[in-house]
Every structure is written in structure tokens, then in C-alpha cells.
Amino acid sequence: MSKFSPTRRIAHKAILSLAAGATVLLAAPSMASPWPDRAIQMVVPFPAGSSPDTLARLIADPLSKALGQAVIVENKPGAGGNIGTRYASQAKPDGYTILMTINGPMVTAPTLYKKTLGYNPETDLAPITLVGTSPNVLVVPMDSPAKTVQEFVALAKAKPDTLNYGTVGPGSSSHLSMAMLEHQAGIQLQQIPYTGFPQIISSIIGGDIQASFMVPGIAMPQITANKARALAITSLEPSEILPGIPTMASSGYPGFESISWDAMYAPAGTPVDILDRLNQAITQILTEPEVSKKMAALYFTPAPSSPEQLSALVHKEKKRWDEVIDRLHLSLD
Numbered sequence: 001m002s003k004f005s006p007t008r009r010i011a012h013k014a015i016l017s018l019a020a021g022a023t024v025l026l027a028a029p030s031m032a033s034p035w036p037d038r039a040i041q042m043v044v045p046f047p048a049g050s051s052p053d054t055l056a057r058l059i060a061d062p063l064s065k066a067l068g069q070a071v072i073v074e075n076k077p078g079a080g081g082n083i084g085t086r087y088a089s090q091a092k093p094d095g096y097t098i099l100m101t102i103n104g105p106m107v108t109a110p111t112l113y114k115k116t117l118g119y120n121p122e123t124d125l126a127p128i129t130l131v132g133t134s135p136n137v138l139v140v141p142m143d144s145p146a147k148t149v150q151e152f153v154a155l156a157k158a159k160p161d162t163l164n165y166g167t168v169g170p171g172s173s174s175h176l177s178m179a180m181l182e183h184q185a186g187i188q189l190q191q192i193p194y195t196g197f198p199q200i201i202s203s204i205i206g207g208d209i210q211a212s213f214m215v216p217g218i219a220m221p222q223i224t225a226n227k228a229r230a231l232a233i234t235s236l237e238p239s240e241i242l243p244g245i246p247t248m249a250s251s252g253y254p255g256f257e258s259i260s261w262d263a264m265y266a267p268a269g270t271p272v273d274i275l276d277r278l279n280q281a282i283t284q285i286l287t288e289p290e291v292s293k294k295m296a297a298l299y300f301t302p303a304p305s306s307p308e309q310l311s312a313l314v315h316k317e318k319k320r321w322d323e324v325i326d327r328l329h330l331s332l333d
Contacts (some may be wrong), residue, residue, distance in 0.1 A: 035095050035274055039070040043091075043099045045084025047077040051217055051298065052262050055131060056100040058294055059285055066281040080169065081105040082117060089124035093269035098128065098278065103261050104173065107317045111325050112171045115333040121314065127307040128264040129279050131286065132300035135235035135242065136177060136213045136258050137220070139228050141204050144211075149232050149251035152211065156187040164190040166200035166212040171332055174200075176324050177213040177234060177258040183327065184253050204228050215260060216242060216299035234258035241299050261303070263310055279307065 042060055044053045053075060060071040076084030085105040091097035106121045119125070138149065146152035156163050167175040175191060182189060192209055194200045197218040203209045205227050213234065220242070222228045232248045233239055236257050248256035264282060266275060283304040285291055292302050305313075 036067055036069040039072055041097045042071050042073050043084050043088040044073055044075050045077060045081040045101055045105060048075050051215060052100050052102055054298060055262050062285045063281055082109055086118045089119040089267060091267045093267040095270055095274035097267060099265040100262060103317060106314055108171060108321050111322050112332040124268050125265040126268050126270050126275055127310040128266055128275055129282050130303045130305040130310045131262040131264055132295055133259050133261045133303045134216060134300045135233040135239055136173060136260060137216050137233055138231045139204055139214050139219050140211050140231060141207050142227060142229050144229060152231055153185045153187055156189060161188050163210045164192050166192050166194050166203055166209045168196060169193050171330060173258060173260060174213045176321060179328055180324055220299060241296050241301060
């Protein structure tokens with residue numbers, strides 16, 4: 001028999017009910033909010049006007065519309081992209097920080113900066129999707145006697161250690177691509193580092209340097225204007241966005257490949273459902289004809305992928321470029 005009277009039992013139940021309700025109210029703030037419910041930061045570890053910055057801004061607006069929240073591009077340049085990439089890798093993995101980066105910080109930087117990089121691409125970042133790819137272009141001055149790769153190699157062999165080439169720094173794709181050609185062709189050139197490709201193309205036009213592997217966005221306007229000459233591109237197959245230019249592979253160097261690519265990542269630990277939604281949204285954006293047209297104008301081919309495909313690409317690229325870096329005994333620590 002209960003020790004409470006009917007009236008007290010009713011009051012007791014009411015108190016328990018209120019307590020339960022209070023518990024639910026207290027628990028409510030800890031429940032996950034629908035994602036996204038605020039602006040998303042898209043980190044670009046390169047300056048405004050760079051190819052990853054341009055691609056990021058091309059994607060940001062349609063991605064904002066797809067997700068229903070603003071996507072704000074934040075440039076955090078420095079150290080060849082390593083500073084901004086490190087920043088993104090250390091961000092809270094809640095879906096509100098994503099990263100648009102290139103192959104350098106993901107592929108070659110871990111080998112070049114073994115002691116000082118400050119992040120591990122494989123464990124600190126989660127792949128979302130590959131965004132786009134672009135071959136590099138081997139460029140020489142318009143008055144160069146070399147009109148083909150074979151003639152350039154012959155010229156270098158005839159004048160060992162006298163021809164020079166421009167790069168955007170030791171360990172950059174422009175440096176490693178030429179190092180790969182030097183090894184395969186048995187030639188030796190002198191590296192001249194510059195701060196950027198605009199300075200390199202100016203030096204090529206002026207005849208201060210004899211060659212460079214360059215991004216097409218900077219090189220092609222000058223090549224089209226007959227101020228510089230393209231000898232070859234670095235994709236294995238001919239490129240629709242760079243028609244009429246032979247590949248290095250077809251110019252006597254089978255397997256010669258040096259592709260620039262941009263990709264999207266998030267901090268490791270970002271929920272899988274958020275990564276999946278980002279992948280689906282960006283993939284849809286990259287298949288839009290208008291976006292493809294704008295990317296082609298930048299000499300990029302849209303290349304959406306699964307996270308697994310992006311990881312496989314990084315592993316394949318890292319193995320190949322590690323061989324080049326090890327052969328050069330190159331370290332930037």
C-alpha cells in the first residue's frame with residue numbers, strides 16, 4: 001500500500017513529469033544541429049589570383065547555393081602552400097573548414113620537409129574529391145634554336161652545364177619535372193629560382209633563361225601571342241585543352257608525366273556524412289557545362305573523384321616523386 005495519499009500521488013507524478021521535461025530541455029543543446037547551419041570556411045593555401053584560388057572561387061558560389069550557407073574563401077599563403085594546409089589540418093573537424101590545395105603540399109612536401117612540415121597529409125586530412133587536372137608545358141624562348149624536345153636535349157648535350165631553366169623554387173613541380181628530364185635524357189642544366197611563374201615567363205621572353213616547365217595559365221597567353229614557344233606538355237595523352245602540342249611521352253620519353261591537380265580536403269575526423277554530402281555537391285558542380293567551360297579557360301579539366309580514388313592518386317604520385325627527390329638528395333628542412 002502506498003504511503004502517499006491520492007492527492008500527493010498526483011502531485012508526485014507531476015513533479016516527476018516536470019523533472020523529465022527539464023532533463024530533455026537540458027539535453028537539447030547537446031543534440032547535433034543540422035549541418036550546415038552557418039558559414040563554411042574554404043581555406044586556400046596560396047595567394048589570390050593563383051590557380052587554386054581561382055578554382056576555389058569558381059566553386060564557392062554554387063557550393064553555397066547547394067548547401068544553403070555561405071562558403072567563404074580564405075587565403076592563407078606561405079611556404080609553398082604548407083602554412084595554409086597545416087592550418088586546415090588543425091581545424092575543428094566539424095565540417096565548417098574545408099581545404100582547396102594542390103599536389104605539392106600533399107605529395108612532395110612530406111618528403112621535402114620531414115622535420116618541419118607540421119602535418120601528415122595521410123592522417124591529418126580527410127579526402128573529399130579531386131577537383132581538376134592540368135598538364136605543365138615545357139616552354140623555351142621564341143628565338144631558341146630548339147623547336148622540339150629532341151632538339152632541346154641535343155642543345156643541352158652540346159652545351160653541358162651552360163643552359164639554365166626557371167623554377168618557382170627547389171622542390172617545386174617546375175624543378176622536379178626538369179630534374180626528371182635531366183635524369184632520363186642524361187643532361188645537366190642550371191636551376192634559376194624565381195618567386196612566381198609571371199617572372200619566369202618574362203625572363204623566357206627576354207632570353208634570360210632557356211626553358212621552364214610552367215603552368216599553362218601563365219604560359220599559354222604568351223605562346224599564343226608568339227612571344228614564347230611550347231615544346232611539349234607533360235600529360236601522357238594529348239590534351240583537349242592544349243591541342244596541337246605534343247606530349248613528352250611522344251617526344252621520346254615514355255612514361256614522362258607531371259600533372260598539376262587541385263583537390264578538396266577536410267580535417268581528419270570530419271563526420272563521414274558531411275564528407276559524403278560535400279563530395280556529392282562538388283561532383284555535381286564540376287559536371288555543370290558552365291563550370292567545365294570556365295575551368296577549360298583556365299586550362300583545367302574537371303576531374304571529380306571518390307575520396308578513395310583521391311587517396312590512391314596521392315599514394316601513386318608520392319611514390320614516383322619520392323624517387324626523384326631521393327635521387328637529388330633534396331631536403332628543405
